[in-house]
Amino acid sequence: MPAQVVELEIPARAEFVALARLLVSAMASSDTSLPDERIDDLKIAVSEACTNAIEAYAGIDTVERVLVRLRAQHDHLEVNVEDRGEGFDPSTLPDHPPVTDPDRLKFERGLGIPLIRALVDEVEFSSSGGGTAVRIVMWHSDGTGNGQVGA
Amino acid sequence: MELGLDVTERNGYAVLAVHGEVDVYTAPRFRERLIELVSEGKTRIVVDLEGVDFLDSTGLGVLVGGLKRLRSHDGDLSLVCTQSRILKVFEITGLTKVFAIHDSVDAAVAS
16 A cells, blocks of 8 residues: 655644644544554654644744644554754753652653653654754554554 | 633632643643632642543643642642543653542542
């Protein structure tokens, strides 16, 4: 089966993140073998990536957009989220204190990227001064691409 | 996208029942409502997440901020949640150790 690709370009505004989730939901439900629980995980990951993309434009007085591209393959679903903000280096994000440390409550932000990493099978961040691209992959079966359902 | 925020009183607790999706768009309203409750002198708050369809890190941030605010007023914030897909984000981020999470509002207001 050839890859099926759907692209959605949303204004970089908070109210459009739900639309990106809706697209993920529709495509994952109709074209792949992902169970509902994994679709929920993917929706959170895409929501986090879109939120970061929108925040990358914070303070920039422009009408920018965020590109969400979904590619359904026979054994996995790939989602790319791209912005043209100022970019960031995910390896430089501060670690949160342990949850038992009272200082943990000072950190209301910064949970999005750890959530993406925990919820999806593969994630890559490519960032430069010209923007950030997040590539997320969910395999249909066990996260390795082996033994997929219906192969 | 609608976010429902309904407050009731139970056993001296303010119970904030959240309905709908909590994300970067709706989280500010959620945060404002919590701040209003604290401003009104409500320092024992239960946030009921049973009606939440979606919650990401922006929602977690609101809850962490709310707990911090309440503790600075000698208060507390606990949660009601039995949905595995919502509990999962608390487990991944270690926040199950930060919040008291109850199975029901009855259990939360009895504690």
